[in-house]
Amino acid sequence: MPSFSSAEYAAILLSLKVASTATLVSLPFGFGAAYLMTYCRFRGKIALDVAVNLPLTLPPVVIGYLLLILLGQKGFIGRHLLEPLGIRLIFTWKAAVIATAVVGFPLLVRSIRIGMETIDPMIIKASRTLGAGWLDAMFSVIIPLSLRGVLAGSALMFARALGEFGATIIVAGNIPGVTQTIPLAIYDYASSPDGDAMAMLLCLVSVVISVLVLLFHEYLSRRMIRVD
């Protein structure tokens, strides 16, 4: 029975770190996008909808490559924004976070949006006539009533983030101890002659974490149905 070395532990911890950071960073943006698409009428709504959902259908490698072009030293954001500030993203764990966030974003927005759409719009109107401004109504009515959607979306995005491979390997590389997450480590072991056992073991870890997260998600969705 093979056992983990520090590199494997590092990969597991890094996976959890990247996935949770990506989820947390995306939450306010995901909430904002879902809010806009549920409650606001504006021009270009369809464009926003398509843009948010695009990563769901694009190959992650494409996303990774586009991010590399955008954020790299010659890229638009890389050259004009990051370089003057002295920030280097490419081939760091932060790049993995960004790649993961973009890929998982649609799942988050979808869940929050479903949560918001189950709220009776008249309840929000009632809160407004009772003296709540729109921001107040958001915090006192919309957030509490869409909380399960937010949590379910976060769980889904977290699970997706743990498995992110294609976009991450392009923008963050596969550097053991620095940017090597569980899927990247499995990829390494699978392509080395005697790495089968270790690959299997990491797969097992991956399955266990995913199952736990999905159980949590399922539990939330069931409660959501029961309440409504």
Place this chain on the structure above:
Amino acid sequence: MELRIVLQKRFGSFDLDMDVAISHFRTGVFGPSGSGKSTLVSMIAGLERPDNGLIQLNGETLFDGSLDMPPDKRRIGIIFQHPHLFPHLSTQGNLLYGLNRCPADLRRVDFDTLVEVLQIGHLLKRGVNHLSGGEKQRVAIGRAVLSNPRLLLMDEPLSALDDTLRFQIIGYLKSVCETFSIPFIFISHSLLEMRLMADQVLNVAGGRIIGSSSAEELARQRLGSSQVGYINLLELGRSCEAGTLYAYPWGAARLLLSAGSDRDNSIAELSSKDIILFKQHPEAISARNLLQCTVRSLFSSGRKIGVELECSGNTLISEVVQDAVTELGIAPGGTVYAAVKASAFRMLPG
């Protein structure tokens, strides 16, 4: 209370155009569904934006095309057809929602008094999902009133309730608004509700205000066109058994009804169609009530003639056709006998 409204709103083929000043404490807006009543309410409350117009409440401009005060600043409460309570808050949390958002110097409604008037003290700690339909609507009333509105809009607040609850809630609505002297606009397609709730009624159809009258006048105007005729509302005292029937005091008169009641005061409905007029005292009739009346006035409505009768200090409206008026020689000041069957009365629940 002075509410000035000039509103234009067009959506699809519907076109709303209203211009009215409302100053009555208890105003009704009456009209069929789709006539623009709810749109009017939404625009007054600031939930919907008019295309054009002016809304002024007590001299303060709420909307004038360039200015559009948000609903939370207008201090106009709404009671909707359904309670729309906050499902994540307790009954108390719902009640306090508006109160907590009302500036301290504008608070006039006392929480404990309101809870007592609405009889919801035992519900305070409960989650709103465990309340019955009538309880929910009472909490919704309390929530709106506790936000200390300058004006309360009631948008068909009774139409989702069954008959028994309807009249209970009418009682609560009236007593709350009287206790805390909150002027209201009551919207409904029910003429009966109008007569119980409103003094002055705006008659609305097809997005226009087609008339303004007292609820009583409106009911008389509609005598001829209504299928049920004019409904007399008789305030009766406590009943006592009289053989197989029940005797009720009605002013100075006494009526025999087939239904009993254990309340001190009740209201009975009697359609103008169920009153038969005789020129002379009939010898013997099967109808158990025979009232000597004086004709006060006649009015025509459609093809019918309404006869306003005075009966021991009470008023009664009967309907006849023109031929009957001529044949019986019914004229103001004359005497007639009104016969009513004991089973023609319908007690209002509540």
